[in-house]
Amino acid sequence: MADAGWPGCSKSLKGVVLDMCGVLYDSGEGDGVALPGSSPSVEALKASDLQLRFCTNETQATREKFVAKLQRLGFDICVSEVFSPAPAAVAVLKERGLKPHLLVYDGVLPEFDSVDKTNPNCVVIGDAAEKFSYQNLNEAFRVLINLEKPVLFSLGQGRYYKETDGLKLDVGVYMKALEYACDLKAEVIGKPSPMFFQSVLNDMGLQPSETLSVHSTSSVLGLHTSHQF
Amino acid sequence: MADAGWPGCSKSLKGVVLDMCGVLYDSGEGDGVALPGSSPSVEALKASDLQLRFCTNETQATREKFVAKLQRLGFDICVSEVFSPAPAAVAVLKERGLKPHLLVYDGVLPEFDSVDKTNPNCVVIGDAAEKFSYQNLNEAFRVLINLEKPVLFSLGQGRYYKETDGLKLDVGVYMKALEYACDLKAEVIGKPSPMFFQSVLNDMGLQPSETLSVHSTSSVLGLHTSHQF
Numbered sequence: 459m460a461d462a463g464w465p466g467c468s469k470s471l472k473g474v475v476l477d478m479c480g481v482l483y484d485s486g487e488g489d490g491v492a493l494p495g496s497s498p499s500v501e502a503l504k505a506s507d508l509q510l511r512f513c514t515n516e517t518q519a520t521r522e523k524f525v526a527k528l529q530r531l532g533f534d535i536c537v538s539e540v541f542s543p544a545p546a547a548v549a550v551l552k553e554r555g556l557k558p559h560l561l562v563y564d565g566v567l568p569e570f571d572s573v574d575k576t577n578p579n580c581v582v583i584g585d586a587a588e589k590f591s592y593q594n595l596n597e598a599f600r601v602l603i604n605l606e607k608p609v610l611f612s613l614g615q616g617r618y619y620k621e622t623d624g625l626k627l628d629v630g631v632y633m634k635a636l637e638y639a640c641d642l643k644a645e646v647i648g649k650p651s652p653m654f655f656q657s658v659l660n661d662m663g664l665q666p667s668e669t670l671s672v673h674s675t676s677s678v679l680g681l682h683t684s685h686q687f
Numbered sequence: 688m689a690d691a692g693w694p695g696c697s698k699s700l701k702g703v704v705l706d707m708c709g710v711l712y713d714s715g716e717g718d719g720v721a722l723p724g725s726s727p728s729v730e731a732l733k734a735s736d737l738q739l740r741f742c743t744n745e746t747q748a749t750r751e752k753f754v755a756k757l758q759r760l761g762f763d764i765c766v767s768e769v770f771s772p773a774p775a776a777v778a779v780l781k782e783r784g785l786k787p788h789l790l791v792y793d794g795v796l797p798e799f800d801s802v803d804k805t806n807p808n809c810v811v812i813g814d815a816a817e818k819f820s821y822q823n824l825n826e827a828f829r830v831l832i833n834l835e836k837p838v839l840f841s842l843g844q845g846r847y848y849k850e851t852d853g854l855k856l857d858v859g860v861y862m863k864a865l866e867y868a869c870d871l872k873a874e875v876i877g878k879p880s881p882m883f884f885q886s887v888l889n890d891m892g893l894q895p896s897e898t899l900s901v902h903s904t905s906s907v908l909g910l911h912t913s914h915q916f
Contacts, residue, residue, distance in 0.1 A: 590821040596856055599847065603854060617868050618828065625832060627825055631864045638863040639846050639856055 472668040473509035475658055476500070477649075478540075479516070481672055483531055487622045492531040500533055509662045512540045513655075513671075515614040515648045517584035517629065518563040521545065541658050543613035543648030544569035547582055549657075550647060556609065558582040559601040561594055561632075580609035583636070585616070585629045595632065602640045610636055614648040701897040702738035704887055705729070706878075707769075708745070710901055712760055716851045721760040729762055738891045741769045742884075742900075744843040744877045746813035746858065747792040750774065770887050772842035772877030773798035776811055778886075779876060785838065787811040788830040790823055790861075809838035812865070814845070814858045824861065831869045839865055843877040 479485055482496045503510045512535060516524050521537050521544075528535050544566050551558055551573055559578035560570060563586050570582075581598045602608040616628030633644045648654050659669060708714055711725045732739045741764060745753050750766045750773075757764050773795050780787055780802055788807035789799060792815050799811075810827045831837040845857030862873045877883050888898060 586821075588821050590824075592817050592819040592856070595819075595860075596854070599856055599860075600854055603847070617870075618832070625825070625829055627821070627828055627864070627868055631824075631828075631868045634867040635856070635860045635864040639860045641846075 470668055471508065471670055473511070473659075473662045473664045473670070474503055475511050475513055475655070475669060475671045476503075477671075477673045478512055478514040478528070482512075482528065482533060485619075485621065489527045489530055492533070497532045497534075500535070504534060509664065510539065511658050511662060513649060513658060514540065514542050515585075515616065517543055517566050517613040517648070518587065519565040520568050523565065541654070541661070543654070544584065546654055546657055547611055547613060547647045548573055550611070550645075551580070551582075556580045558611070559598060561586050561589065561598045562613070563587055563589060579605060580611065581636070582611045582613065583629055583632055584613040586632070587626065590627075590632055595635065599636060599639050602636065602642070608640050608642050610640070610642060610644040612644040612646050615644075615646045615650075699897055700737065700899055702740070702888075702891045702893045702899070703732055704740050704742055704884070704898060704900045705732075706900075706902045707741055707743040707757070711741075711757065711762060714848075714850065718756045718759055721762070726761045726763075729764070733763060738893065739768065740887050740891060742878060742887060743769065743771050744814075744845065746772055746795050746842040746877070747816065748794040749797050752794065770883070770890070772883070773813065775883055775886055776840055776842060776876045777802055779840070779874075780809070780811075785809045787840070788827060789813075790815050790818065790827045791842070792816055792818060808834060809840065810865070811840045811842065812858055812861055813842040815861070816855065819856075819861055824864065828865060828868050831865065831871070837869050837871050839869070839871060839873040841873045841875050844873075844875045844879075
């Protein structure tokens with residue numbers, strides 16, 4: 459089936475990029491649950507000649523905490539294999555000499571430790587959840603509106619996600635709010651930004667044509683079942 | 688000047704619609720301040736043959752409280768002359784048999800006393816200010832996303848406004864947030880919605896060509912200075 463779907467794939471394929479939430483595990487109370495077959499799939503990929511990286515738009519925790527959770531769920535994953543928006547944002551900020559005002563979840567703040575945040579000349583928002591108060595959004599807005607050339611980075615652009623106590627608004631909703639307030643277009647860092655995928659490819663030293671991105675459970679289970687690796 | 692700007696205006700003009708904030712007064716601490724010349728302008732208009740109505744996108748107070756403030760500032764204005772989004776929304780809700788989930792400032796809630804709010808099948812948002820918490824916005828979102836045909840009404844679509852302690856995000860920002868979250872287009876009630884202006888014209892029994900809308904201080908002072916009325 460895989461051969462029919464991707465002609466020549468098995469010859470040119472050199473790397474795999476796996477989404478995490480919804481592919482490896484489902485979020486929920488505590489650590490969430492590993493999806494059936496996903497941990498053996500990761501093991502099979504690691505035992506193959508393929509390079510393997512993981513992608514997540516998780517912006518409520520540092521990669522360290524996030525990876526520790528995945529390890530508790532039984533996955534053989536290390537921090538250097540995981541790509542998330544916050545470190546990507548830090549790289550962009552440093553490259554462009556920008557100093558951020560952060561509106562992010564407390565848990566992810568340590569990712570920004572190395573960044574100068576005095577006299578901010580841009581705003582970075584993540585999935586700040588309860589921190590998306592009227593006051594905090596006003597504060598981010600005022601930073602932007604007072605800049606000669608306002609720059610807004612959004613760590614992802616999700617609309618909403620499900621938690622055990624119901625649906626929750628995601629960062630994309632607040633990105634749209636600030637875009638309208640300041641009449642600007644945010645720069646999205648994270649999935650599905652091409653720049654974000656490119657940074658993963660760069661890390662593997664591969665071309666897009668040599669890489670397979672897996673975004674849903676059915677694909678990963680399919681890969682496992684068909685014993686491609 | 689007015690004659691040159693609006694040829695034939697003085698012959699066909701039968702009514703005037705005045706914006707309030709920025710035309711009659713500037714908001715600020717307490718009641719704010721009346722703008723110079725605006726109170727005599729209102730008196731002159733009232734003494735003329737012209738019909739006079741007032742428009743506001745104020746959605747933090749009932750018209751009663753709002754008009755009382757204007758009276759304290761020296762204006763001869765009564766509630767029946769003032770058009771604001773909340774009563775217009777109530778009319779729309781009743782006409783369409785809709786039951787709202789309200790995300791509005793507490794001060795404006797009495798305007799919705801006559802509306803059935805059980806098992807809501809639409810959402811109405813106003814300038815809710817501090818009530819635009821993450822939790823309250825999630826709640827409004829969940830109502831919308833669970834409806835077969837989600838309907839969102841926004842009382843105005845302002846981006847931000849100035850208060851004595853700085854700029855504040857306005858309802859339009861949260862309208863955009865919910866529009867993106869639910870992939871819908873809100874129905875705006877209030878300025879600059881044509882439906883809203885039409886309701887004012889209907890009340891006067893006038894056509895648009897017979898009416899002058901005044902949206903800025905300079906116009907109102909200009910009218911006063913040129914003694915058109």
